[in-house]
Amino acid sequence: MSGSILLWPPAASAYARQVDVLIGTFGALVVLLSAPVFVLMIVWAWRYRKGRRADRSPGRNRNIWLETSWSVIPFLLILGFFFWSSAMFLSVQTPPDDALTVNVVAKQWMWKFQHAGGAREINDLHVPAGRPVRLTMTSQDVIHSLFVPALRIKQDVLPERYTQLWFNADHPGVYPLRCAEYCGTDHSEMIGRFIVQRPQDYALWISRMGMDEGLAKSGKDLFNKVGCSGCHGPASPVHAPSLDGLYGSVVALDGGRTVRADGQYLHDSIMLPNSQVVAGYKPIMPAFGNLLDEEEVLQLVAYLKSRKSATPSSGEIGGERP
Ligand code: HEC
Ligand SMILES: [Cu+2]
Incomplete structure (x- = not known):
């Protein structure tokens, strides 16, 4: 499985790209806000080091506006991120009504998928590109967690309960699908493939499954x-x-x-x-x-x-x- 763990995996949906922009911007902001602290720390440690003849008399002129601004401006910027990420969180919690439903049953140690038309598969999940898909998930035994890095989404899968996830993958390809909750001996083997197909290929695949019994x-x-x-x-x-x-x-x-x-x-x-x-x-x-x-x-x-x-x-x- 070499090369399958990437620091920055490919993005297969608009939501995934939004997450990347959010993380990237937030990372940049954190660097911007903390860099001056570290730079000044080093400069002053050098300037006022032991034995150096420097002016150590207490500063006279305090600037209240400057001191307020370096609390208030970062606060407002961070608050902006709160609203931005909350809006994304809410949108990922509410699947659109026309979403295609796929039922998921997790068990030690495999993923079972049942499509609305009756087609079933194990460890592979085929979906059409450009259509919202809702996963209704439950577990047969312990807690698992469905994680598709390319979609930047992850959700716990619980026994006796239905949880859901939705996405709209727009980039045909084969991506890893994982269990992100330690669930026993072969947890690390609970690996699947998330396969995004062009709509016509998906239709062909569904018909090849030969299961029209819903x-x-x-x-x-x-x-x-x-x-x-x-x-x-x-x-x-x-x-x-x-x-x-x-x-x-x-x-x-x-x-x-x-x-x-x-x-x-x-x-x-x-x-x-x-x-x-x-x-x-x-x-x-x-x-x-x-x-x-x-x-x-x-x-x-x-x-x-x-x-x-x-x-x-x-x-x-x-x-x-x-
Ligand atoms: C021995 C008779 C019996 C059998 C067998 C039975 N049920 Fe029931 N079921 C009932 C009774 C009586 C109620 C109402 C009391 C209650 O809620 O437990 C009920 C309630 C329900 C409800 C809630 C209904 C409501 O109006 O909210 C559902 C859903 C249901 N059953 C589904 C099933 C399914 C599916 C099966 C087969 C796997 C099944 N039942 C087998 C007798 C039975
Ligand atoms: Cu698991």
């Missing part, structure tokens, strides 16, 4: 296979909530709280159902934490997200949900 489709099969439909299906004798149109709605919980049903809520409802019980239902849903792995939960969550509100004519009983 994530939601696998989730639907799983929903029937592991027995969710036995309770949540329309003909079920069990008193369980309908899951149509659940995603994005507001759920009233036992105890009077309400939550918005986002991806994390769906995840937790499956893995730890008794942590949040829907108002009006008994906590009879079994926990699937030991039966399903995080990849399967992603498929179920994708399936639940795809279920729109039932039409009133569907004849389903228990229409608590608007």
